[in-house]
Amino acid sequence: MSKVKVGFIGAGTIAKAHAAGMGFIASQAQVAAVCDVNQDAAQSLAGELGATVYTSHKDMLAKEKLDIVLICLPHYLHCPVGLEVLRAGIHLFLEKPMAITTAECRELITCAERHNRSIFVGQTHQYRTTCRKARELISSGAIGEPRIITTEIVAYYNWEKRKPWFLDPAKAGGGALFNTSPHQIDHLLYLIDSPISRVRAKVEALRPGQSVDSDSIAFIEYENGVCGMFYVFQGTKQEDAPRVLVKVMGTAGSITFAPFSEEVTLSRMDTMEKISVKDNDNPMAREWREFIQAIRENRQPITDGYYGGNVVAVLEAMIESSRTHNAVKPERLN
Numbered sequence: 405m406s407k408v409k410v411g412f413i414g415a416g417t418i419a420k421a422h423a424a425g426m427g428f429i430a431s432q433a434q435v436a437a438v439c440d441v442n443q444d445a446a447q448s449l450a451g452e453l454g455a456t457v458y459t460s461h462k463d464m465l466a467k468e469k470l471d472i473v474l475i476c477l478p479h480y481l482h483c484p485v486g487l488e489v490l491r492a493g494i495h496l497f498l499e500k501p502m503a504i505t506t507a508e509c510r511e512l513i514t515c516a517e518r519h520n521r522s523i524f525v526g527q528t529h530q531y532r533t534t535c536r537k538a539r540e541l542i543s544s545g546a547i548g549e550p551r552i553i554t555t556e557i558v559a560y561y562n563w564e565k566r567k568p569w570f571l572d573p574a575k576a577g578g579g580a581l582f583n584t585s586p587h588q589i590d591h592l593l594y595l596i597d598s599p600i601s602r603v604r605a606k607v608e609a610l611r612p613g614q615s616v617d618s619d620s621i622a623f624i625e626y627e628n629g630v631c632g633m634f635y636v637f638q639g640t641k642q643e644d645a646p647r648v649l650v651k652v653m654g655t656a657g658s659i660t661f662a663p664f665s666e667e668v669t670l671s672r673m674d675t676m677e678k679i680s681v682k683d684n685d686n687p688m689a690r691e692w693r694e695f696i697q698a699i700r701e702n703r704q705p706i707t708d709g710y711y712g713g714n715v716v717a718v719l720e721a722m723i724e725s726s727r728t729h730n731a732v733k734p735e736r737l738n
């Protein structure tokens with residue numbers, strides 16, 4: 405089977421992680437082109453990958469015959485540039501969050517369907533071995549019926565060193581909530597097999613001089629009666645940070661894991677087991693394998709546009725709940 409030809413738009417921090425992930429699937433895919441408005445960034449990444457350099461994505465789309473384009477751009481560009489990729493007849497890999505509004509996510513989905521192309525959204529956490537093991541254990545009944553899920557991230561946002569676009573609400577969509585918390589919504593949607601029916605949230609911009617949110621908390625209710633607690637705290641330095649922790653408590657036990665670690669803890673009545681999930685694979689490589697396989701099998705990938713859109717819908721519901729002081733039902737895209 406011939407190799408899939410990939411183009412990158414955006415050659416910043418996460419594009420480098422994707423380049424590393426591509427190394428694991430070198431027999432299946434090849435990065436043919438890298439585009440960044442910053443020529444040095446494009447050149448440096450393209451040099452590593454043996455790819456052609458572009459500083460305009462329009463030129464890249466016009467000149468290259470690509471199968472998949474990866475977008476690693478500031479959030480406000482995901483939708484407009486994503487639409488151009490789909491209209492060029494190319495499958496679209498979007499970094500999280502899929503876009504900055506649910507309406508934009510719908511526009512991308514409609515465009516993909518019209519052009520018979522697929523969208524993949526890089527909700528990386530569910531491609532981590534910790535998350536996968538947790539879901540496998542929950543599905544096998546290891547903790548009985550899940551009743552409560554908690555997802556917390558406490559990590560300084562590096563306000564002083566952060567690239568300016570992350571601190572501009574028009575470009576980032578929000579602060580910690582749109583940048584960090586798509587991963588937490590992924591925990592909530594991936595580990596509990598039921599739609600979220602209501603959220604009650606408080607979203608706050610506590611960092612002096614900054615207008616994007618830094619700290620949020622939400623109470624989540626699912627259609628099947630499970631409840632969740634979510635918080636992200638990135639405003640100030642904390643003694644015990646960074647801390648990323650997910651816990652699911654059920655009628656017969658609980659599961660706890662730090663997504664970036666290599667183990668999952670399973671507690672049942674009087675026993676506690678630490679299960680190693682160490683492997684030599686890479687979460688980005690798993691994302692790429694899933695997308696390429698889905699395209700070859702002519703099916704939607706697991707984290708498709710509907711999934712990515714549902715993540716954004718929960719974020720929007722949190723903002724709306726915080727603004728109105730009411731519980732809000734997130735939109736459902738499928």
Ligand SMILES: NC(=O)c1ccc[n+]([C@@H]2O[C@H](COP(=O)([O-])OP(=O)(O)OC[C@H]3O[C@@H](n4cnc5c(N)ncnc54)[C@H](O)[C@@H]3O)[C@@H](O)[C@H]2O)c1
Pocket residue numbers: 413414415416417418419439440441442445459461475476477478479481499500501526527528567583
């Ligand atoms: N999945 C994950 O774990 C994860 C981690 C970090 C970031 N991300 C996501 O990846 C995306 C990019 O984040 P980042 O940290 O790499 O940002 P970044 O600022 O490091 O990189 C963005 C790049 O886009 C380039 N750029 C801006 N406008 C452009 C345009 N019109 N055409 C071409 N290039 C342009 C910039 O020059 C920059 O090099 C965001 O959606 C972010 O949320 C995901």
